Amino acid sequence: MPVLKLTPSCKDYLWGGSRLRTDFGIKSDLESLVEAWVLSCHPDGPSYLPDGTTLAAYIAAHPGCLGTDCDRFEQFPILTKFIDAKQNLSVQVHPSNEYALKKEHQYGKTEMWYVLDCLPGAYLYNIQCNGIGPGYIATPQTAPLREIQPDGSRHPFDQFIVAKTPAERWGEAEDLGGPAVFLASEASDFVNGLILYVDGSIFAYISKQPG
Structure with a gap:
């Protein structure tokens, strides 16, 4: 080559x-x-x-x-x-x-x-590696999954998410703002190696299911 x-x-x-x-x-x-x-x-x-x-x-x-x-x-x-x-x-x-x-x-x-x-005088300091684990968020991409069906019922996936999420709703984009600010601020200086799940606790439900 x-x-x-x-x-x-x-x-x-x-x-x-x-x-x-x-x-x-x-x-x-x-x-x-x-x-x-x-x-x-x-x-x-x-x-x-x-x-x-x-x-x-x-x-x-x-x-x-x-x-x-x-x-x-x-x-x-x-x-x-x-x-x-x-x-x-x-x-x-x-x-x-x-x-x-x-x-x-x-x-x-x-x-x-x-x-x-x-x-x-340049130096590296406060190196951290954290992340946000978002749940199911109401966005234009997920809108078809939240549409009311012709018979007036909720979409089956929408029913599943609301039923299995302890918060009983989809997440909003604004729900991610606070955690992001926290991880980007001095308040998280002693936090490292964390995945901060912002998911209404649905991950806790899914992770406990068999199989």
């Missing part, structure tokens, strides 16, 4: 700096060069071959060019970025593969960070 020289997609956010350009040689016309997606088949930021072909298109046109380890994945499973932050990074919450594939038709992200360089 020939060596592929890739050109990254670059991103511009408010918290970014310029060291990817000045110190790492990434070429971009962006004033604030925050991220360089150097190995990516993601549609929001693909890597490009010299002729303008995306890496995803090249892989599709050359089956087996990456070996066989990725065959079990529907999509290229790796995204490598260079990131330059001149301000504190924000809290990021990423869903599971199951949820992300269902809602966004993309894989979730299991992240690994490697610090290449930092300014004097």
